[in-house]
Amino acid sequence: MDFFARIGQSAINMFGVVGASGIVFWRALISLRRLPRSTKLVVEQMQRIGIESLPLVVVTSIFTGAVASVQVSYQLKAYLPKAYLGTAIFKSVVIELGPVLTALVLGGRVGASIAAELGTMRVTEQIDAMEAMAIDPHRYLVMPRMLAALIMLPILTIIADTLGVGGGYVVSNVALDVSGKVFVDGMRTLFYAGDVLGGLVKACVFGLIIALMGCTAGLAARGGAVGVGRAATRAVVASCVLILVSDYVLTTLIYGIIFS
């Protein structure tokens, strides 16, 4: 019973963050009016989110592409010519693997760091101090992070797509006996710009989710170091779940309805 009660409790915690994020999102959205005064903050956050996450994205995407290429080649084996290896890898990377894996690793890295930072500010009364001096934390802290993540996620995804396809290319060349020309020709045969675009739209949404969950959990943190740790966990869990759920919704919407 205790076991299930605890599972129930963590589900409630997760939905708590998602529920509370509505009002945070709305207040950050209204504060966009004051964007000109906050551009410096946005740029600062873009640097933090983008540059600091780059090594992680590079490693993840290269190996994702490499693994994808081994997998695809194994599954195509008897059924389809190797010419389609490039096609399959390119499509799976730009539509799914690039955006989703980038978002998931950033949900861990960036989401937790935002939640920990804002959570610490909350429990040490820095957020109170900011509100007391009539500076809205939604404008000063939340909005720049959301905007920065919204801009940086697609950029990081483009990098991840490139490196992922690159990783697949190298592996198929070296280990799978598919020449570079065959791989690239395969990519070209069924190339459709909408595939890339759809993936980037997903990346924008994932960026918003990561920053919003991090901020909401951080602002709601209570009770010292333990509370900050809990906020970080909540942010990561909530953003990972939301990323996967919204990925399903967006994929259906974009590839099932709009581009079909």
Place this chain on the structure above:
Amino acid sequence: MSGRTLIDVRDLWKSFGDNQVLKGISLELIEGETLVVLGPSGCGKSVLLKHIIGLLVPDRGEVLFCGRNIFDMSVKELGEARQHFGMVFQGAALFDSMTVGENIGLPAVERKGMRGQELETLIEDKLRLVGLEGLSGLRPSEISGGMKKRVALARAIALNPDIILYDEPTTGLDPIMAEQINELIRDTQNKLSATSIVVTHDLHSACFIGDRVALVESGRIEFVGSTDELMDTEDKAVRNFIARGRANLGPRESDRAGLH
């Protein structure tokens, strides 16, 4: 001291879980006065201050600022009302990602768009007032607890607010520095004709800076009156509190209170 009522606290009740902290506090702050709030540790002084600036929402009761209940105000109106306030938090609540100078300059930068030389001058002026000139480049983690308190004070008075809330501004300072800060509070009050609430444990400071004194005990106002009345009162709880704080009294006040 016969100005209009600036802040009117009416029957404020607040509990955290089972812990009933405020039990019907009513208090008036008159324009131009310095009201000292005394009381034992944990009686709810900090909680009371946070209600006055709208950081906590009461279970019952209201805080009227210029005749309007701050808990009925919209986010925007509350922001405007807060521009009249400066607050020194008990734990200083400095922004630890910024330098001392950026901390002091933040309200000026964000609310007034102040930049360059004007900003530098403001920061240096305020640092000089609290005896910390030349330290604007340090980070809060690099200065002592007492210095943090003084930076917090400089930040609170940076934009010459009409109302200043001090939560134990001299706790943790050596006696000489405490004396200087008391004088600074009195000067600020005279020069800016500010209205202040000062929370303190220190009877000596209370008599030095206060026009009126309120004694809070376990969530209720036990006594309100001028400093002279405080010393002359027959009220048992008050005399008890004074007796406990006797060590802090100078000879004059101690004599007046008949505590030898």
